[in-house]
Amino acid sequence: MRFELTILGSSSALPTSQRNLTAHVLNVYERFFLIDCGEGTQIQLRRNKIKFGRINHIFISHLHGDHIYGLFGLLSSFNLLDRTEDLHIYAHEPLKKGIRYMIRNYEGRFNYSIRFHPLDPHQQHKIYEDLRLSVYAFPLRHSIPSSGFLFVEKPRELNIRKGYVKKYNISVRQIQQIKNGADFVPENGPVIPNEQITEPPYRQRSYAFCTDTAYDESVIPYIRQADLLYHEATFADEHQDQAEATLHATARQAGKIAQKAGVKQLIIGHFSARYKEEQINRLLEEAREEFASTQLAYDGLVHPIYPYRVGRD
Amino acid sequence: MRFELTILGSSSALPTSQRNLTAHVLNVYERFFLIDCGEGTQIQLRRNKIKFGRINHIFISHLHGDHIYGLFGLLSSFNLLDRTEDLHIYAHEPLKKGIRYMIRNYEGRFNYSIRFHPLDPHQQHKIYEDLRLSVYAFPLRHSIPSSGFLFVEKPRELNIRKGYVKKYNISVRQIQQIKNGADFVPENGPVIPNEQITEPPYRQRSYAFCTDTAYDESVIPYIRQADLLYHEATFADEHQDQAEATLHATARQAGKIAQKAGVKQLIIGHFSARYKEEQINRLLEEAREEFASTQLAYDGLVHPIYPYRVGRD
Numbered sequence: 001m002r003f004e005l006t007i008l009g010s011s012s013a014l015p016t017s018q019r020n021l022t023a024h025v026l027n028v029y030e031r032f033f034l035i036d037c038g039e040g041t042q043i044q045l046r047r048n049k050i051k052f053g054r055i056n057h058i059f060i061s062h063l064h065g066d067h068i069y070g071l072f073g074l075l076s077s078f079n080l081l082d083r084t085e086d087l088h089i090y091a092h093e094p095l096k097k098g099i100r101y102m103i104r105n106y107e108g109r110f111n112y113s114i115r116f117h118p119l120d121p122h123q124q125h126k127i128y129e130d131l132r133l134s135v136y137a138f139p140l141r142h143s144i145p146s147s148g149f150l151f152v153e154k155p156r157e158l159n160i161r162k163g164y165v166k167k168y169n170i171s172v173r174q175i176q177q178i179k180n181g182a183d184f185v186p187e188n189g190p191v192i193p194n195e196q197i198t199e200p201p202y203r204q205r206s207y208a209f210c211t212d213t214a215y216d217e218s219v220i221p222y223i224r225q226a227d228l229l230y231h232e233a234t235f236a237d238e239h240q241d242q243a244e245a246t247l248h249a250t251a252r253q254a255g256k257i258a259q260k261a262g263v264k265q266l267i268i269g270h271f272s273a274r275y276k277e278e279q280i281n282r283l284l285e286e287a288r289e290e291f292a293s294t295q296l297a298y299d300g301l302v303h304p305i306y307p308y309r310v311g312r313d
Numbered sequence: 314m315r316f317e318l319t320i321l322g323s324s325s326a327l328p329t330s331q332r333n334l335t336a337h338v339l340n341v342y343e344r345f346f347l348i349d350c351g352e353g354t355q356i357q358l359r360r361n362k363i364k365f366g367r368i369n370h371i372f373i374s375h376l377h378g379d380h381i382y383g384l385f386g387l388l389s390s391f392n393l394l395d396r397t398e399d400l401h402i403y404a405h406e407p408l409k410k411g412i413r414y415m416i417r418n419y420e421g422r423f424n425y426s427i428r429f430h431p432l433d434p435h436q437q438h439k440i441y442e443d444l445r446l447s448v449y450a451f452p453l454r455h456s457i458p459s460s461g462f463l464f465v466e467k468p469r470e471l472n473i474r475k476g477y478v479k480k481y482n483i484s485v486r487q488i489q490q491i492k493n494g495a496d497f498v499p500e501n502g503p504v505i506p507n508e509q510i511t512e513p514p515y516r517q518r519s520y521a522f523c524t525d526t527a528y529d530e531s532v533i534p535y536i537r538q539a540d541l542l543y544h545e546a547t548f549a550d551e552h553q554d555q556a557e558a559t560l561h562a563t564a565r566q567a568g569k570i571a572q573k574a575g576v577k578q579l580i581i582g583h584f585s586a587r588y589k590e591e592q593i594n595r596l597l598e599e600a601r602e603e604f605a606s607t608q609l610a611y612d613g614l615v616h617p618i619y620p621y622r623v624g625r626d
Contacts, residue, residue, distance in 0.1 A: 013393050017359050021386075039386040040353045046330050065389045065419040073334075073352040073382045080326050098418055105411055106378040 002027050003153060003205040004304040005228065007269065008044035010297035012234050012248075013066045014273035020044055020299050021066045022270060024230065025055075026151055026207055028133050034058045035149060035209050041070030042077050048300060052081055057128060059135070060091035062146035062212060068095065072102045075110070083112045090127050090137070092145050093118040121145035124222055138222040140213035142247045148210040148219060150226065156307075158198040168192075200309040207305070208263070211270050214244070215253035217260065226263045227305045230297070233268035236275065236283050251283035255290030269297030315340050316466060316518045317617040318541065320582065321357035323610035325547050325561075326379045327586035333357055333612050334379045335583060337543065338368075339464055339520055341446050347371045348462060348522050354383030355390050361613060365394055370441060372448070373404035375459035375525060381408065385415045388423070396425045403440050403450070405458050406431040434458035437535055451535040453526035455560045461523040461532060463539065469620075471511040481505075513622040520618070521576070524583045527557070528566035530573065539576045540618045543610070546581035549588065549596050564596035568603025582610030 004027040009020030021038020025045070032054040034041070045052065052074075061067055078087065089099070096116045103110060117127060119137045128135035132154055140146040157179040165175065168186055178184055184192045208223035211232035223229055233251035235243040243250050249257075251268050258266035268287050271280055280296060287294040317340040322333030334351020338358070345367040347354070358365065365387075374380055391400065402408070409429045416423060430440060432450045441448035445467055453459040470492040478488065481499055491497055497505045521536035524545035536542055546564035548556040556563050562570075564581050571579035581600050584593055593609060600607040 014390050015356050015359070015386075017356075020356065039383065040356055043328050043330075043333065043353055046328070063419055065385055065415070068419065069382065069386045069389075070352065072378055073328075076378045076382075077327050094418060098414075101411075101414060102378070105407060106376055106381065 001307055002029060002304065003207070003307070004302060005207060005230075005267075006048055006050065007230075007267070007297050007301040007303075008041055008048065008299060009038050010269040010271065010299055010301075012232075012270045012272050013064075015040065016273050018277055018299070019271070019273075021070065022061075022211065023070065024209065025050055028151070028153070030054065031056070031130075031132075033133075033135070033151065036061055036067045036211075037069075037071040037074060038066050039069040039073075042074045044299065045074075052078060053083070053085075055087075056085060057088045058090070059127075059137075059149050059209075060089065060095060061140070061148070061209070062142060062144055063092055063095055063098070064144065064212065067212075068098075071099070072106070075099070075103075075114070076107055078112065079107070079110045086113045086115050088115045088117060088128075090117045090119060090135075092121060092147070119145075119147050121147060136222065138219060140210060140219065141216040142212045142214065146212050148208065148213070148222065150209075150222060151207045153205040155204055156202045158194070158201055160198055164192075164197050202307045203310045205305045205307065210257070212247070213249060214247040215249050215257070217257070220257065220261045223257075223261050223263065226261070228265045228267065228303065229258050229261065229263040230267045230269060231257055232270035233283050233287060234270050234272050236279075237286050239272070239274075251287040252290055255287035255294055258287075258291040258294065264293065265303075266291050266294040267297050267301070267303065268294060271297075314620055315342060315617065316520070316620070317615060318520055318543075318580075319361055319363065320543075320580070320610050320614040320616075321354055321361060321612060322351050323582040323584065323612055323614075325545075325583045325585050326377075328353065329586050331590055331612070332584070332586075334383065335374075335524065336383065337522060338363055341464070341466070343367065344369070344443075344445075346446075346448070346464065349374055349380045349524075350382075350384040350387060351379050352382040352386075355387045357612065358387075365391060366396070366398075368400075369398060370401045371403070372440075372450075372462050372522075373402065373408060374453070374461070374522070375455060375457055376405055376408055376411070377457065377525065380525075381411075384412070385419070388412070388416075388427070389420055391425065392420070392423045399426045399428050401428045401430060401441075403430045403432060403448075405434060405460070432458075432460050434460060449535065451532060453523060453532065454529040455525045455527065459525050461521065461526070461535065463519060463521045463535060465519045466517040468517055469515045471507070471514055473511055477510050515620045516623045518618045518620065523570070525560070526562060527560040528562050528570070530570070533570065533574045536570075536574050536576065539574070541578045541580065541616065542571050542574065542576040543580045543582060544570055545583035546596055546600060547583050547585050549592075550599050552585070552587075564600040565603055568600035568607055571600075571604040571607065577606065578616075579604050579607040580610050580614070580616065581607060584610075 008023040011019035231254035234248035324332035544567035547561035
């Protein structure tokens with residue numbers, strides 16, 4: 001039942017000796033969804049013992065080199081590791097040609113197929129769905145088309161409270177109906193409402209990924225009340241001018257977005273390489289002035305989101 | 314007077330948690346020459362504290378992804394670090410377009426110029442020269458055009474033995490003549506032969522880089538008596554069939570080339586990721602059966618070649 005983020009890289013355009021370029025992995029029930037693929041991602045995947053064969057879907061926010069230069073090596077390694085399963089890539093349209101160019105010029109034929117799914121840079125849309133998960137892309141504001149992603153767990157079946165099945169001798173057909181939300185009607189006796197016979201439902205967990213982007217309140221509706229928000233925080237307050245000029249965000253602005261969107265937790269990352277490790281704490285302080293529940297990204301950070309039940313009034 | 318190799322990556326096509334993809338740096342009198350640029354090279358350069366600004370020349374052996382996917386990120390970082398100096402890249406012709414494609418699609422304009430020098434895949438030729446160093450490219454045998462490189466130090470000026478200048482009151486003009494090899498003719502007295510008045514000359518140091526390549530004796534004349542040879546050793550004896558099929562070499566074959574070429578030292582690398590670290594010792598043993606003075610490459614290996622004087626009979 002895992003819903004767990006691993007951060008593989010947390011630097012912005014320049015890697016440092018401590019921080020690799022952007023890449024995240026979201027583990028949803030042991031399926032691994034890769035988000036962005038900066039140079040060195042395949043090495044970071046190995047370090048974090050994430051099996052390459054578990055990755056079937058890669059989401060790319062935008063086509064700046066620091067978010068994609070690890071993709072070519074990773075695709076090549078998939079091939080060398082005898083992958084045959086289709087790989088799905090969700091990215092802005094021009095990358096399709098870029099991947100084809102790379103394979104033709106530096107690789108040769110791959111044993112597996114790449115299914116390319118172009119993102120719409122202009123509006124929110126659902127880009128992926130399976131039994132457990134839906135993924136949405138939505139526009140960010142950056143110097144080139146850039147998309148955020150929202151990963152939302154599907155509603156889970158209700159569980160029948162312990163003892164009820166045996167006590168009332170409930171049939172298999174009835175069990176399924178109750179799990180789907182029906183009340184239980186015993187042969188003799190009064191109707192038992194669904195809320196009484198089932199545990200409170202689990203809340204749908206969610207993860208929102210917002211980088212690269214300027215401060216942009218128009219993302220708020222797309223990420224409202226997410227369990228976890230990763231938002232870029234390239235700069236400190238003192239470099240806000242530069243954030244504006246380059247269409248990046250400050251740590252404080254990331255905190256503001258988290259606060260206005262009412263998310264539960266914020267992780268900030270994509271730090272400019274100008275800040276030494278000891279200076280990055282300042283970014284944390286600035287973000288926390290806006291949103292207390294903020295933490296710093298670091299390479300190798302594992303952040304599980306635990307299932308929890310919704311309270312019933 | 315440094316002439317020193319640093320190995321940044323020593324794995325073949327797949328990186329491992331211990332070994333990055335191919336990249337070497339040769340430090341010649343504090344100028345840094347980068348050879349191949351596998352994914353992660355810029356991170357390895359940082360780890361090894363090699364200043365990006367000292368790199369003006371990059372040599373690429375061949376256009377397989379594992380030797381070039383670090384190039385795009387490195388070029389991008391040069392730009393972000395406000396490089397203005399020209400960068401020279403020596404590689405097979407198609408990479409020129411590849412670099413242009415990358416810059417156009419994922420970067421924007423660079424602040425510095427890239428000077429591209431195409432390699433001739435068919436014959437040995439001099440590709441670079443300065444006051445200290447000549448670099449030659451020569452053909453290897455691989456599935457696509459592949460070039461080896463030989464870095465040869467230029468002959469150094471002779472040094473006049475201690476005390477002679479003062480004793481004979483030698484003029485500045487005469488000093489230069491003697492350093493260039495002339496005998497010394499005092500105003501009164503017999504000619505002093507150059508061998509007597511100067512220290513024995515330093516031998517020209519050299520480094521030969523041969524990967525990717527099948528076993529190919531035709532490289533021997535190009536690398537004869539090199540101080541240091543790096544030769545690929547992708548496979549152990551037991552996988553010699555596979556070496557032949559993929560046009561790679563075994564460790565034993567690397568040893569044979571070193572032995573036949575009469576080099577002084579051999580470093581083997583580019584190991585298949587199938588071999589665990591403890592198995593790589595077997596490759597060392599197999600190479601040493603052919604050529605005793607062999608060592609294993611590892612990431613971060615620094616191998617200085619010290620200046621030494623040629624004996625005079």
